[in-house]
Amino acid sequence: MSKTVGEVKLAVGELVVSLKNGIKRELAYNKELATDRAMLAHLIEQRDGGAVIPEGNPHGTWDNWIGEIEKQIKAGESSLARIEVDKCEVVAFEYYIANATDPTPTP
DSSP states (O other): OOOOHHHHHHHHHHHHHHHHHHHTTHHHHHHHHHHHHHHHHHHHHHHHTTOOOOTTOTTOSHHHHHHHHHHHHHHHHHHHHHHHHHHHHHHHHHHHHHHOOOOOOOO
16 A cells, blocks of 8 residues: 555654654763773773672673673664664654655646
8 A cells, every 4th residue: 555745754753753762862872881881991900900709799700790791882882873873864754754745646
């Protein structure tokens, strides 16, 4: 079933709102990523300095703990990369909404 330009604009407009809401989380992701990177540096320093891992630590070893933080960093970086794509999509969708017109029927 074919959609009119107006119907598509309405649907895309709703998508733009959703994307913009997701983009608002960028600051939180950046803060979390900075915290994770600082934690990673601290853990590596502790491990390399021969510190004893705290008793009862659920990770068991420095390397397991470091690996977990590295996963968190990778997830944060992926989220930020997705936000950059979302920003591009918002620009493209807003351009479409502003400029798309129904095709003129041919006689």
